[in-house]
Amino acid sequence: MTQPTDIRRVPAHRPRLLDLFCCAGGAAMGYQRAGFEVTGVDIADRPNYPFPVHRADALAHLAALTASGEIRQYAAVHASPPCQAGCALTVGTNRSRGWGREHVQLIPELRTLLDASGLPYVIEQPNGKAPVRPDLKLCGEMFGLGVLRHRVFELGGGWTVSQPAHRPHRGYVRGYRHGVYRDGPYVAAYGAGGGKATISEMQTAMGITWTDVREELTEAIPPAYTELIGRARLAAARAVAA
Numbered sequence: 001m002t003q004p005t006d007i008r009r010v011p012a013h014r015p016r017l018l019d020l021f022c023c024a025g026g027a028a029m030g031y032q033r034a035g036f037e038v039t040g041v042d043i044a045d046r047p048n049y050p051f052p053v054h055r056a057d058a059l060a061h062l063a064a065l066t067a068s069g070e071i072r073q074y075a076a077v078h079a080s081p082p083c084q085a086g087c088a089l090t091v092g093t094n095r096s097r098g099w100g101r102e103h104v105q106l107i108p109e110l111r112t113l114l115d116a117s118g119l120p121y122v123i124e125q126p127n128g129k130a131p132v133r134p135d136l137k138l139c140g141e142m143f144g145l146g147v148l149r150h151r152v153f154e155l156g157g158g159w160t161v162s163q164p165a166h167r168p169h170r171g172y173v174r175g176y177r178h179g180v181y182r183d184g185p186y187v188a189a190y191g192a193g194g195g196k197a198t199i200s201e202m203q204t205a206m207g208i209t210w211t212d213v214r215e216e217l218t219e220a221i222p223p224a225y226t227e228l229i230g231r232a233r234l235a236a237a238r239a240v241a242a
């Protein structure tokens with residue numbers, strides 16, 4: 001898919017953010033809008049990712065950067081490890097298979113590596129049973145989006161993001177539940193069929209225009225979430241520097 005022409009033109013003085021498990025860059029785009037220069041890492045080829053991207057195992061890549069000292073070129077790390085083990089949509093229904101191998105819970109090892117990096121970090125997960133500390137909870141309605149997409153964020157390294165108030169949902173998520181069809185102002189940006197979102201509906205609902213790959217859209221978080229987090233991270237860094 002054609003990339004927008006301007007989004008790679010990032011001034012060199014921007015602080016750099018390492019985006020682990022980057023997929024097509026829903027999170028990345030929010031950090032870029034907040035003021036970061038973003039580099040992604042994913043185990044799969046991600047040609048739609050709108051910034052420089054390495055194909056690598058995220059944990060091995062982070063460990064190598066920390067061991068070599070190259071991690072110091074970054075100001076922060078974001079990680080969205082695969083959620084199948086703890087996602088409320090799949091717990092109890094799936095055998096947690098993803099990306100061609102039995103799912104393993106990556107978060108404890110990831111957190112150890114992130115702590116060792118010495119950088120402030122964010123671990124993002126669906127609002128389910130994933131073992132992350134819910135320092136921040138975001139919902140699409142807080143941003144007037146067409147998805148609910150509840151997500152929790154663990155903030156490591158001693159900083160905070162002001163928690164926006166949870167706004168009442170305006171209605172149902174459109175589609176069939178237990179054989180009953182309901183219309184509503186939100187689309188289901190996961191799976192397919194049963195009234196779930198089309199690709200163009202997912203793009204519009206989340207504000208993600210640069211990929212039309214269903215799997216990438218269903219995995220993404222809306223850039224609005226990480227724009228809020230990224231702005232808070234930059235404000236925290238400025239406060240320390242002042």
Ligand SMILES: C[S@@+](CC[C@H](N)C(=O)[O-])C[C@H]1O[C@@H](n2cnc3c(N)ncnc32)[C@H](O)[C@@H]1O
Nearest residue numbers: 021023025026027042043057058080219220221
């Ligand atoms: C939930 S998605 C990330 C979504 C992304 N934050 C966004 O907003 O678009 C998880 C990604 O992790 C990748 N992945 C899975 N295991 C990985 C590993 N060991 N190392 C790097 N990437 C991995 C998958 O290919 C997938 O793209």
